[in-house]
Amino acid sequence: MKIIAALAALAGGASLAVAADFERPVRLKGGAELVRVESPGYACPCLADIDGDGRADLLVGQFAKGKIRVYKGLGDGKFAAGDWLKAEGAVAEVPGVW
Amino acid sequence: MDLNGDGVKDILSGSYSRMDKSMAGLFQVLWGRPDGTFSKAQTLNGADNEPLVIPTKGEDEVIEAICTRPFAVDWDGDGHLDLIVGNFAGAFYLFRGQGQGKFAPAPQKLMAGEEPLRIDGHHGDPFVVDWDGDGDLDIVSGSSNGGVQWAENLAGRGKPARLAKFKALIPAPDELRSGYRDNEVVAPTGSTRVWVADFNSDGKLDVLVGDSVAIVAPAEGVSEADFAKRRAAWTDTFSALSKEAANEKDEEKQSAIYERMNKLYEERKEFMTEDRTGFVWLYLRK
Numbered sequence: 001m002k003i004i005a006a007l008a009a010l011a012g013g014a015s016l017a018v019a020a021d022f023e024r025p026v027r028l029k030g031g032a033e034l035v036r037v038e039s040p041g042y043a044c045p046c047l048a049d050i051d052g053d054g055r056a057d058l059l060v061g062q063f064a065k066g067k068i069r070v071y072k073g074l075g076d077g078k079f080a081a082g083d084w085l086k087a088e089g090a091v092a093e094v095p096g097v098w
Numbered sequence: 099m100d101l102n103g104d105g106v107k108d109i110l111s112g113s114y115s116r117m118d119k120s121m122a123g124l125f126q127v128l129w130g131r132p133d134g135t136f137s138k139a140q141t142l143n144g145a146d147n148e149p150l151v152i153p154t155k156g157e158d159e160v161i162e163a164i165c166t167r168p169f170a171v172d173w174d175g176d177g178h179l180d181l182i183v184g185n186f187a188g189a190f191y192l193f194r195g196q197g198q199g200k201f202a203p204a205p206q207k208l209m210a211g212e213e214p215l216r217i218d219g220h221h222g223d224p225f226v227v228d229w230d231g232d233g234d235l236d237i238v239s240g241s242s243n244g245g246v247q248w249a250e251n252l253a254g255r256g257k258p259a260r261l262a263k264f265k266a267l268i269p270a271p272d273e274l275r276s277g278y279r280d281n282e283v284v285a286p287t288g289s290t291r292v293w294v295a296d297f298n299s300d301g302k303l304d305v306l307v308g309d310s311v312a313i314v315a316p317a318e319g320v321s322e323a324d325f326a327k328r329r330a331a332w333t334d335t336f337s338a339l340s341k342e343a344a345n346e347k348d349e350e351k352q353s354a355i356y357e358r359m360n361k362l363y364e365e366r367k368e369f370m371t372e373d374r375t376g377f378v379w380l381y382l383r384k
Contacts, residue, residue: 021267021383021384022268022304022305022381022382022383022384023381023382023383023384024285025284025285025286025307025379025380025381026379026380027377027378027379027380028306028377028378028379028380034377035377035378036375036376036377037308037375037376038375039373039374039375040310040374041289041309041310041311041312041374041375041376042289042291042308042310042376043291043308043309043310043375043376043377043378044167044291044308045291045292045293045306045307045308045378046293047293047295047297047306048099048107049107050107050109050134051134052134056295058378059109060308060378061111062376063114063310066111066113066126066139068109068111077297077298077380085109085128085136086135086136087128087135087136087137087138087139088135088136088137088138090138092128092136092138092139093139094111094113094126094128094139095113095116095124095126095139096113096114096115096116096117096123096124096126097111097113097114098114
């Protein structure tokens with residue numbers, strides 16, 4: 001029911017905004033593939049050097065199981081293909097996110 | 099960020115809601131370890147050793163406590179990391195830090211003048227940064243409506259924060275659809291989450307935007323023309339029902355409308371596929 005209620009708010013026509021102070025937006029890639037999250041969506045990005053190599057890595061949280069995908073920073077705004085963040089040897093999950 | 103000051107980066111997350119007790123979007127931390135690994139997610143407790151939550155008075159206020167997004171920053175300049183937290187309602191709270199990962203259990207609601215600070219839309223998503231370069235900390239946020247908003251701190255360097263109301267930094271789409279064709283996905287749609295950084299090292303702050311979008315296509319064996327016709331008819335019916343539900347005050351009748359919407363939603367599979375996902379967009383500052 002929650003999903004349907006949310007979709008109700010989304011029903012209707014559309015136009016996509018572009019801000020005057022910014023270049024046109026582009027989708028980031030990890031390796032050759034677009035960075036994207038599992039269904040039902042809700043990508044939450046974060047930049048941080050979590051492997052300590054001096055380059056910012058991209059972490060992307062998602063709604064499904066509260067998992068986080070890590071894209072290793074390669075420099076010059078490029079990232080390697082993603083892998084799930086691990087915690088204590090297993091894929092990390094944040095509870096209460098679903 | 100290093101939440102507990104042990105010299106190792108930790109990962110801090112909000113959540114939609116816990117499953118037991120009253121609804122509350124607990125804060126979760128994956129504590130960083132010296133060997134570069136992380137602990138499993140652990141609930142962040144307040145200085146009283148109870149889970150840190152936004153307090154509410156009854157079910158009417160539950161949207162204040164759920165769908166939390168914390169951001170750790172020394173907001174008050176006392177040398178300790180504080181938490182600025184967004185929620186489902188679109189409001190913001192400050193949990194004052196006491197150092198070493200401890201936070202006062204009772205938060206303070208952030209204000210813009212005499213009124214609570216609130217984004218346009220739901221799902222407050224704070225990123226705290228000196229966006230305008232005037233020496234104080236501003237708040238940038240995504241929104242359920244899409245787009246990116248910012249609340250300017252008018253205080254100036256070293257002074258207690260004095261926030262203006264949110265205004266658009268990147269406008270939200272005029273309207274949001276329940277589905278987009280792949281070639282229509284040219285900018286973020288709704289449910290935006292933001293990160294601010296000088297991505298290309300040109301001295302200007304850029305914005306990363308995560309979103310949520312449903313990409314639709316004709317089901318197997320359905321022609322483009324038939325798909326377009328049936329999708330348009332479906333959208334009209336669904337929009338009418340959603341308006342009917344929004345205007346219906348009787349809970350039972352509203353429930354019945356939602357049931358019809360659920361059924362209608364399932365019927366879409368006859369003529370279309372749906373891939374619900376989210377992308378990460380980069381807005382480089384000119």
